[in-house]
Each structure stands twice: as C-alpha cells, then as structure tokens.
Amino acid sequence: MWITFVVIALAVVLLYNSLIVKKNRVENAFASIDVMLKKRYDLIPNLVETVKGYARHERAALEEVTELRRQAISGNKSTEERIVMDNSLSDALSRLIVTVESYPDLKASEHFMHLQRSLNEVEEQLSASRRAYNAAVTAYNTAIEVFPNSLLARTVGFKHRTLLATPQGERVVPRVDTSPEETGPTA
Amino acid sequence: MKTAEDLRAFYRTVLRDDLREVEALRSAARNQTLLAILGGIAVGLSAALFTSIHLWAIVPAVTFLILTIVLGVKARKRYKHFHGELKQRVIGSIIRFLDPAFTYRPEGHIPQSRYEESGIFKSGVDRYRGDDLVSGSIDRTAFVFSELHTEYKTRHTDSKGNTRTEWHTIFKGLFFCADFNKHFKGTTYVLPDTAERLFGFLGSTLQGWKRSHGDLVKLEDPEFEKEFVVYGSDQIEARYILSPGLMERIVELKKKAGRKIHLSFVQSWVNLAIEFDKDLFEAPLFGSALDYPKVRDYFRDLQLAFGIVEDLNLNTRIWTKT
Numbered sequence: 443m444w445i446t447f448v449v450i451a452l453a454v455v456l457l458y459n460s461l462i463v464k465k466n467r468v469e470n471a472f473a474s475i476d477v478m479l480k481k482r483y484d485l486i487p488n489l490v491e492t493v494k495g496y497a498r499h500e501r502a503a504l505e506e507v508t509e510l511r512r513q514a515i516s517g518n519k520s521t522e523e524r525i526v527m528d529n530s531l532s533d534a535l536s537r538l539i540v541t542v543e544s545y546p547d548l549k550a551s552e553h554f555m556h557l558q559r560s561l562n563e564v565e566e567q568l569s570a571s572r573r574a575y576n577a578a579v580t581a582y583n584t585a586i587e588v589f590p591n592s593l594l595a596r597t598v599g600f601k602h603r604t605l606l607a608t609p610q611g612e613r614v615v616p617r618v619d620t621s622p623e624e625t626g627p628t629a
Numbered sequence: 630m631k632t633a634e635d636l637r638a639f640y641r642t643v644l645r646d647d648l649r650e651v652e653a654l655r656s657a658a659r660n661q662t663l664l665a666i667l668g669g670i671a672v673g674l675s676a677a678l679f680t681s682i683h684l685w686a687i688v689p690a691v692t693f694l695i696l697t698i699v700l701g702v703k704a705r706k707r708y709k710h711f712h713g714e715l716k717q718r719v720i721g722s723i724i725r726f727l728d729p730a731f732t733y734r735p736e737g738h739i740p741q742s743r744y745e746e747s748g749i750f751k752s753g754v755d756r757y758r759g760d761d762l763v764s765g766s767i768d769r770t771a772f773v774f775s776e777l778h779t780e781y782k783t784r785h786t787d788s789k790g791n792t793r794t795e796w797h798t799i800f801k802g803l804f805f806c807a808d809f810n811k812h813f814k815g816t817t818y819v820l821p822d823t824a825e826r827l828f829g830f831l832g833s834t835l836q837g838w839k840r841s842h843g844d845l846v847k848l849e850d851p852e853f854e855k856e857f858v859v860y861g862s863d864q865i866e867a868r869y870i871l872s873p874g875l876m877e878r879i880v881e882l883k884k885k886a887g888r889k890i891h892l893s894f895v896q897s898w899v900n901l902a903i904e905f906d907k908d909l910f911e912a913p914l915f916g917s918a919l920d921y922p923k924v925r926d927y928f929r930d931l932q933l934a935f936g937i938v939e940d941l942n943l944n945t946r947i948w949t950k951t
Binding site: 471474558560562563567569570571573574576580581 | 846
C-alpha cells in the first residue's frame with residue numbers, strides 16, 4: 443500500500459519539476475528578449491546622431507524613433523504594452539532606414555554602415571529570441587495541457603501563455619548597400 | 630555560375646582533345662592490367678598442373694610468378710599515370726573552367742583536425758582517407774572541400790581464437806567547409822532526421838534524450854523539421870544562425886542534392902557533410918573516359934559543391950561580419 447503512495451508521490455514530484463523547468467525556460471527566454479531590446483535601445487541614440495548630421499530634413503522620423511525609445515525604457519509597463527511599443531519601434535526604425543536610403547553621403551559613411559550592420563544583427567538576434575520564447579511557450583503550453591500534467595498544472599495555478607506575433611518590420615529582409623558605385627558621393 | 634550549355638561548349642572545344650589522350654592512357658593501363666591478370670591465371674594453372682606431375686615443374690610456375698609481378702607493377706604504374714592525368718587534365722580543367730582562381734590538389738583532403746572540429750560525427754576514426762581538395766573564395770566567402778571517407782574498426786575473435794577485423798564507414802562523401810556570414814560563439818548541428826520520421830512523437834521524444842550534440846532545438850518550420858533535427862549549445866544562437874530564410878534554403882539544398890546532408894556551425898564556419906555512396910571524380914578502368922555523361926556527372930557534383938555558397942546565401946554580408 444505505502445509503495446503505491448511513494449510511487450504516486452514520486453511521479454507527482456517529477457511532473458511538478460518538469461513543469462517548473464519548462465516555466466523557467468519561458469522566463470529565461472523572455473529575459474533574453476529584454477537583453478536584445480536593451481542592445482537595440484543602446485544603438486538608437488548613436489544612429490539618430492549619425493543620421494541627424496546628414497539628413498536634417500528627416501526630423502519627424504528621427505523624433506518619432508527617439509520618442510518611442512524614451513517611452514519604451516521609461517516606467518513599468520505590462521508585457522503586452524512593451525510588446526506593442528517594441529513593435530512600433532521596430533516599424534519606425536525600418537521606416538527611418540528606408541528614408542535615409544535616399545542620402546548617398548550618409549549611405550557612404552563608414553560609421554553609418556557599421557551602425558546599420560549592428561542594427562541588422564540586433565534585429566536578427568531579437569527575432570531569434572522571440573522565436574526561442576515562442577518555442578519555450580509552445581513546449582510549456584503543451585506540457586500543462588496534456589493529461590495528467592493538466593490536473594497538476596490546474597492545482598498549482600500554472601496558466602496558459604500567449605505566443606508573440608512577428609512584427610511587420612521583421613518580415614522585410616534587411617540589407618546593407620555596399621556596392622561602390624552606389625555608395626559614392628553625389629555630384 | 631556556368632551552365633550545362635557552357636559545359637557542352639567547353640567539352641567540344643577544349644576537353645574532348647584532352648579526354649582522347651586520357652582515354653589512350655586508360656586503354657594502355659587496362660591492357661596492362663589484363664596481361665597481369667592473365668599472368669596470374671598462368672601462375673595458378675602451372676602451379677596446379679605441373680607440380681602434381683613433376684616437382685621440377687615448379688620452375689615455369691615461378692617464372693610466371695615473376696612475370697606476373699613485373700606486369701602487375703607496370704599495370705599499377707600505368708594506372709597511376711592515367712589516374713593522375715584524369716585528375717589534372719579533366720577534373721582540374723573543369724574546376725579551372727568554373728573559376729580560374731580556385732586551387733585544386735588531387736591528392737589533398739580536408740585535414741582530420743578540421744573534420745573532428747566540425748563535430749558532426751562523434752565516432753572515433755581509425756582510418757581517414759580523402760582526395761580532390763578544392764579551395765578558394767566565391768565573392769567574399771572562403772571555402773574548402775574534398776572527398777572524404779572515414780571509418781572505424783571492430784575486432785571479432787571466433788571460437789578458434791582467430792581475430793577478424795571489420796571496417797565500418799562513418800562518413801563517405803563530400804565534406805564542405807565555408808566561412809559563415811554571421812558571428813557566433815557556440816555550436817549548432819543540423820542532422821538528418823530519421824527518428825522523428827520513423828517513429829513520430831516517440832522519435833521526437835527520443836531526440837530530446839540524445840545529448841551528444843547538445844540540447845534539442847525545436848524549430849518552427851514544419852518542412853525543415855521533417856527533414857532535419859537540430860541540436861545546439863544555445864537555443865537563441867541556433868535560431869539566430871538558422872533564420873527562417875536559411876532553413877528554407879537548407880531544405881532546398883537537400884532536395885537538389887537528393888542525399889543525406891549533415892551541417893554544423895562551429896567556430897564561425899559552416900561545415901556540410903553530403904553523403905555519397907560512389908567515389909567522386911573517378912573513372913573506371915574498364916569503361917570509356919570519353920563519355921560526355923561522365924563529364925557531366927563530374928560537372929554536376931562540382932557544381933553542387935560550388936553552389937552551396939550561393940544556395941545558403943553566404944555572400945549576404947549585412948551583419949557585423951564582413
């Protein structure tokens with residue numbers, strides 16, 4: 443009789459631990475998105491300063507990016523609010539990059555080119571973090587939905603998590619123009 | 630990239646004359662080999678027939694034996710000459726036709742250290758062989774590839790105490806390494822998926838238990854997941870390397886090659902092991918070297934290797950690695 447009890451208790455402990463592992467993976471994956479976002483926030487002031495020097499007429503686009511960055515890093519926001527904000531920032535950044543494509547002097551600048559590469563890299567890492575987060579969430583959601591895990595998950599209050607949607611800007615392939623004939627100064 | 634039509638023109642204008650000379654060498658090597666085989670038969674016959682009648686008849690058997698050895702050595706020499714010429718004048722010529730800047734070493738191969746660093750195959754190697762080393766750069770991407778055949782051995786001792794050694798292939802085919810276009814620190818492996826395809830959910834669970842290549846990385850592309858299983862030291866980095874675009878390209882490359890492909894991303898290089906059951910860039914001694922289909926096969930196999938840089942989009946250098 444007591445052997446059955448021990449076996450059941452052991453099974454519950456193992457199940458509980460496996461759910462905790464999956465839950466922690468979700469938390470870790472979310473934290474890594476934060477790290478990538480921070481990297482992107484750090485790049486933006488530098489990018490804005492560089493673009494300002496060449497493209498004075500793009501004040502509105504620059505201000506929009508600066509403002510969105512300020513809002514994103516200030517105050518305590520819910521996960522949903524931050525996701526919406528970061529998506530808007532992604533879109534504003536892609537728009538800015540497309541706009542400054544028409545400034546050949548800027549495009550030829552080594553510094554700008556390096557920034558653009560760094561930005562592409564951060565965006566790609568951000569996308570990878572989001573995908574890792576979604577994979578962790580999918581594994582976690584499946585784990586708490588299947589029987590008998592579902593009974594335990596319900597008892598200890600594990601909740602279903604929502605997947606992150608891919609921002610519009612991420613569906614566009616970024617590029618860095620390095621062809622000499624196009625990067626030369628205008629006549 | 631050169632097309633099949635370009636190759637046909639190249640075959641007609643340049644290659645055919647060289648092939649005629651190589652074909653003459655092949656015929657000579659084949660005849661010499663046939664003579665050596667005949668000599669071998671004569672040794673066997675004379676030994677069996679004469680020695681049973683008179684012991685002194687061992688003399689013709691020994692004479693035939695010496696003759697056969699001489700013929701055998703000559704045949705081997707001729708074969709080597711034919712083989713060398715085939716490599717230089719045909720394979721080398723096709724490679725130079727594809728790009729004169731590429732380097733070709735018929736006897737060279739990917740060093741064992743690089744094969745081991747790639748980490749694709751974890752079995753210890755007892756016999757490491759390879760040839761046809763090609764290296765160069767396509768635009769901004771440096772690459773190197775060769776044919777490889779790696780094996781491990783097992784020893785069996787039967788009840789009489791006789792020990793028998795058996796050789797088992799670990800990998801045979803084309804081993805290709807190229808500079809990857811993104812920086813990364815960890816290791817990521819993309820291996821052919823057999824467990825999930827054969828055993829479904831159970832197979833997928835088994836994959837999770839396997840730890841030799843790191844943690845299982847579940848990706849979101851169903852077609853890619855059907856063909857491959859991914860392991861890595863870092864979940865995010867694996868996804869950073871395997872962007873949705875690259876996953877599609879790897880699936881396309883697998884379809885194009887029609888063979889099992891293993892990939893690893895290690896120390897900023899991408900390594901590909903494409904399995905072949907035939908020997909690459911070789912011509913049989915008994916069969917014409919002049920055939921256009923054979924030349925087309927060499928060209929196709931070489932183009933598959935050179936095409937990898939473009940197929941995997943390795944020249945897209947929009948990240949901090951230039």
